[in-house]
Amino acid sequence: MIYDKSSGKIVDIIKNYARKHSLWIVAYGTGCGAIELPPTMTSRYDAERFGIRGSATPRQADVLLITGYLAVKTLKRVIRTYEQMQDPKYVIGFGSCTINGGMYWDSYNTVKALDRYLPVDVYINGCMPRPEAVISGFIELQKLIEAGKANGAKKYKENLDWYRENQRKVIKNWKMPDYNW
Amino acid sequence: MKTQNINIEKEIATEIQNTFHTAEVNIKRNKRIEVKLRNDLIPPFLSYAKNYLTFNHLAHFSCVDWIEQNEFELVYIIYSYEKGVIVLAKTRIDREKAEFVTTRHLWYQAETYERELHEMFGINFKGNDRLNEFILEDWEGIPPYRRDFDTVKYATDNFYTRPGREDAKDVRENVTKINKEEIPEFAKEYSVRSLK
Numbered sequence: 001m002i003y004d005k006s007s008g009k010i011v012d013i014i015k016n017y018a019r020k021h022s023l024w025i026v027a028y029g030t031g032c033g034a035i036e037l038p039p040t041m042t043s044r045y046d047a048e049r050f051g052i053r054g055s056a057t058p059r060q061a062d063v064l065l066i067t068g069y070l071a072v073k074t075l076k077r078v079i080r081t082y083e084q085m086q087d088p089k090y091v092i093g094f095g096s097c098t099i100n101g102g103m104y105w106d107s108y109n110t111v112k113a114l115d116r117y118l119p120v121d122v123y124i125n126g127c128m129p130r131p132e133a134v135i136s137g138f139i140e141l142q143k144l145i146e147a148g149k150a151n152g153a154k155k156y157k158e159n160l161d162w163y164r165e166n167q168r169k170v171i172k173n174w175k176m177p178d179y180n181w
Numbered sequence: 182m183k184t185q186n187i188n189i190e191k192e193i194a195t196e197i198q199n200t201f202h203t204a205e206v207n208i209k210r211n212k213r214i215e216v217k218l219r220n221d222l223i224p225p226f227l228s229y230a231k232n233y234l235t236f237n238h239l240a241h242f243s244c245v246d247w248i249e250q251n252e253f254e255l256v257y258i259i260y261s262y263e264k265g266v267i268v269l270a271k272t273r274i275d276r277e278k279a280e281f282v283t284t285r286h287l288w289y290q291a292e293t294y295e296r297e298l299h300e301m302f303g304i305n306f307k308g309n310d311r312l313n314e315f316i317l318e319d320w321e322g323i324p325p326y327r328r329d330f331d332t333v334k335y336a337t338d339n340f341y342t343r344p345g346r347e348d349a350k351d352v353r354e355n356v357t358k359i360n361k362e363e364i365p366e367f368a369k370e371y372s373v374r375s376l377k
Binding site: 073100108112113116166169 | 336342
């Protein structure tokens with residue numbers, strides 16, 4: 001096989017294969033869904049056999065799990081966390097609240113569609129998704145990474161104005177720092 | 182072993198009634214007394230209940246919005262470890278000029294409850310100097326727990342609604358039909374509520 005420098009294909013295959021097997025999650029639970037993570041991580045379901053682990057800070061992590069409803073107050077923190085994470089980074093929307101609001105569809109302080117504010121790679125459906133569903137969602141993400149299709153971070157950079165516009169619509173007192181990636 | 186006094190609720194109720202003649206004292210059930218008072222009698226009553234009747238634990242402090250009577254009802258739930266009895270002290274304040282006095286000097290945790298009521302109902306507690314932003318951030322407009330605040334309208338106006346839930350129906354009519362029950366009269370006007 002002749003290595004073509006311009007395509008960088010072999011490098012990408014190796015890179016994606018390596019990334020796929022080492023997914024570190026930010027230890028940050030936004031809603032009630034975070035309670036499903038301890039059983040996912042511990043011996044009963046043992047997510048570590050897929051290379052999924054928790055990490056302490058956003059700068060060391062690859063995956064941001066949005067586990068449940070997002071209040072406007074939480075959304076601020078989530079956006080800041082996401083923007084501090086380093087490439088490669090992926091977002092998983094967890095539970096029906098992140099998809100269409102779920103049972104909080106008429107709440108005064110809860111955003112209803114997560115992909116208006118952050119680029120979501122995989123959604124996990126359910127209220128609550130059990131650890132089996134969580135692991136299945138992660139395997140879906142791994143497939144996307146291996147195929148090179150999990151490009152949420154790229155999407156976020158390219159359409160930053162659109163995301164910022166949506167974010168500013170709900171966050172009234174805007175005091176976010178500007179990152180220049 | 183401590184002997185159980187069976188008539189303890191009655192004793193406390195008569196004692197409260199003898200001290201506060203205008204109070205409306207009801208024994209709701211076993212170990213639960215409801216006291217309705219004029220709003221200027223609440224600070225002396227709570228002080229009396231805490232220091233004399235040993236009700237020294239403030240279990241909860243909340244508010245009920247009676248929009249029809251244009252009033253807020255404040256509910257203090259206090260408990261006595263010695264007597265094992267709960268007292269619910271209720272009072273009504275004006276809804277337009279929602280103001281009351283603080284009870285922080287009796288129980289320090291009342292401050293947190295007052296902050297919450299200030300934010301969610303817009304009640305001003307005189308004497309509490311920490312009525313600043315608490316749970317909500319950057320909230321504008323009328324407080325969200327008031328009943329004239331239209332939650333559905335606010336949510337549909339401010340937050341993007343993903344299409345696909347327009348046919349969300351009120352299931353209460355079907356559920357009551359299956360269980361052979363009836364929707365109460367006061368709840369009928371809220372029964373048809375759908376996304377626009």
